[in-house]
Amino acid sequence: MSRKRKKLFIQIYHDLYDSTTWRGMQWYSKLLYFRIKRKYNPRKGEKITVSYKEMEDEMSQPTFSKAKKELVERCLIRVTQKGGLYRRRNYYGLSEEWRLKQMSVPMVDIHKAKRGLVERGHDNNPTAQLGLVSHSLHA
Numbered sequence: 001m002s003r004k005r006k007k008l009f010i011q012i013y014h015d016l017y018d019s020t021t022w023r024g025m026q027w028y029s030k031l032l033y034f035r036i037k038r039k040y041n042p043r044k045g046e047k048i049t050v051s052y053k054e055m056e057d058e059m060s061q062p063t064f065s066k067a068k069k070e071l072v073e074r075c076l077i078r079v080t081q082k083g084g085l086y087r088r089r090n091y092y093g094l095s096e097e098w099r100l101k102q103m104s105v106p107m108v109d110i111h112k113a114k115r116g117l118v119e120r121g122h123d124n125n126p127t128a129q130l131g132l133v134s135h136s137l138h139a
Helices: 027-039 061-073 098-104 110-115
Strands: 077-081 091-094
Touching (some): 027 091, 061 077
16 A cells, blocks of 8 residues: 655745735746745755756746845845855745835835836935835824
8 A cells, every 4th residue: 555645735824925025026036936935845944946947947047037136135035055156056045034124114005106106205205215105004
């Protein structure tokens, strides 16, 4: 009698899915995040590696680079070993630092900003300097 294999899955928590960090990401960054999550093994820890060769059927080289950069900037992954010279690989680790970044950044309506509906003239407001409309509870 053979053992039944467990069905594997990738889990994403609701707080990440509902966050502005996740909602503002490009589709290709989400795809790469799922690939990294799929390769995560708690026994190996921070030794997750994903190469362009693994993703070439899903995205181009420049898109792959942009996806990695966006995941690091949004604090969803961190580079634990930088590859490059001497044939070393890049290793990544999953990060929960996005939660801290989420708390420190004001809510911003990205869709209005993309359409050009921006609020101007607030020099002391960093979101206004970027041309973004910030939501606040004060009317």
